[in-house]
Amino acid sequence: MPILKLIKPSEEYAEQIAEYRREFLANMACVKDDPAHNLKKIAGTSWLEKFENPLDWIQQCNTYESYDTIPNKKHTTGTQYMSVLEDSNKLIGMLAIRHELKGEEVINFGGHIGYSIRPSERRKGYAKEQLRLGLIKAKEHGLDRVLICCAETNEASKRTILANGGKFERKIYVEESKLWVDRYLVEL
Numbered sequence: 400m401p402i403l404k405l406i407k408p409s410e411e412y413a414e415q416i417a418e419y420r421r422e423f424l425a426n427m428a429c430v431k432d433d434p435a436h437n438l439k440k441i442a443g444t445s446w447l448e449k450f451e452n453p454l455d456w457i458q459q460c461n462t463y464e465s466y467d468t469i470p471n472k473k474h475t476t477g478t479q480y481m482s483v484l485e486d487s488n489k490l491i492g493m494l495a496i497r498h499e500l501k502g503e504e505v506i507n508f509g510g511h512i513g514y515s516i517r518p519s520e521r522r523k524g525y526a527k528e529q530l531r532l533g534l535i536k537a538k539e540h541g542l543d544r545v546l547i548c549c550a551e552t553n554e555a556s557k558r559t560i561l562a563n564g565g566k567f568e569r570k571i572y573v574e575e576s577k578l579w580v581d582r583y584l585v586e587l
């Protein structure tokens with residue numbers, strides 16, 4: 400498998416970020432339903448779906464890294480990563496890490512880490528590798544144990560978590576989305 404690396408969003412990737420968003424929006428089935436907020440979400444992207452201009456999205460990602468700059472102090476700070484191929488810099492996936500769990504929704508079924516792989520690059524093992532790299536970053540952010548959640552029907556995400564040492568903790572029913580969500584813990 401080609402080598403993946405995790406990097407933070409930056410301007411030189413603006414066109415690829417816009418393309419990533421377009422690819423998801425053109426494949427609505429690949430976008431996670433979030434009826435709780437009446438929108439379609441691109442998992443692990445810090446609300447990329449809302450941003451037509453990738454530069455605005457990059458700026459938002461930067462502001463969420465610290466409580467000094469975060470626009471809404473009720474939200475938790477986090478770091479956005481993109482996974483790109485080491486040789487070509489092609490953007491393959493996105494992974495977001497919350498630095499802490501805060502707020503009922505995040506504590507119950509949001510978890511520390513969210514991710515996605517672009518539809519055209521799926522089933523090549525990238526999600527497993529991306530999460531492996533993400534867990535190393537989570538440890539660098541000072542986390543010792545992370546919560547990762549996925550809909551019980553999301554077989555690909557479930558397998559990605561299990562392949563990275565995830566231990567099933569329990570199921571939780573999310574009333575707003577009428578979905579059962581599986582909670583997994585990974586010791587770092």
Ligand SMILES: CC(C)(COP(=O)(O)OP(=O)(O)OC[C@H]1O[C@@H](n2cnc3c(N)ncnc32)[C@H](O)[C@@H]1OP(=O)(O)O)[C@@H](O)C(=O)NCCC(=O)NCCS
Pocket residue numbers: 429430431442513514515516517520521522523524525526527528548549550553554555556558559562
């Ligand atoms: C979930 C997702 C990240 C998986 O990406 P991927 O790069 O295709 O995954 P991988 O190739 O690394 O495969 C991971 C595992 O899932 C399995 N898998 C992948 N796609 C699958 C599918 N459609 N159905 C069943 N299993 C699948 C693989 O076989 C592999 O399992 P194995 O190691 O036991 O063989 C991707 O489908 C995605 O972006 N989905 C939308 C966003 C999302 O659901 N994010 C997770 C939110 S919790």
